[in-house]
């Protein structure tokens with residue numbers, strides 16, 4: 001790991017890929033092992049489709065989790081709960097305290113069961129699109145502003161797609177991620193919230209296929225990946241290690257990503 005950045009364990013408002021560890025390696029090994037198991041049993045495309053459909057209804061998912069006579073989907077959900085709920089330990093408390101009018105907010109009100117399915121959906125989407133993504137002619141990465149070094153006087157420059165890092169801080173995760181993306185011919189942009197579909201339509205270059213790599217908190221990332229899949233645009237993505245921006249915490253706190261895992265995701269030699 002690059003010694004210039006602090007890679008300390010962080011707790012998010014609802015999720016943390018560190019859980020009780022000093023790093024996030026265990027999370028990525030676990031999600032990869034589970035995906036191997038489920039794909040062998042059910043196939044990648046049917047699994048992705050069923051997770052996309054069934055993750056919509058929070059109420060039904062609660063029922064599925066407690067099912068005494070589980071079918072295939074309920075078994076997967078119950079198994080995900082055993083294996084991954086350690087990474088969403090703060091979610092129940094957050095949901096209990098969430099004001100009633102925000103309970104159905106698609107991001108803030110994400111249930112534990114939805115987080116578990118979303119984690120698997122991100123992994124399956126990466127597996128489905130990796131080859132296509134790496135073959136696209138015009139690749140971009142969209143990074144969230146909460147990943148930047150909050151102590152630096154950010155020098156990023158605006159362009160039509162988002163802000164481009166000017167590498168002013170060695171401690172900044174955006175600067176390290178941008179260097180990795182550049183190695184793989186991917187242009188990285190820090191993106192403020194805007195209509196993703198509209199932005200992607202406007203940046204398509206004639207004669208070149210577009211590929212998108214997203215980084216974000218789990219609910220936002222899944223939403224963006226679904227938008228890309230529908231367009232259709234080959235998409236990959238990686239979650240933040242913990243959700244700690246002001247919309248979750250009330251004020252901005254530092255967060256991080258697993259830079260080693262980012263390299264592995266993008267490396268053509270690394271099998272997902």
Ligand code: SF4
Nearest residue numbers: 154156165166168172
């Ligand atoms: S390294 Fe880049 S993203 Fe980070 S603070 Fe500096 S210009 Fe902004």
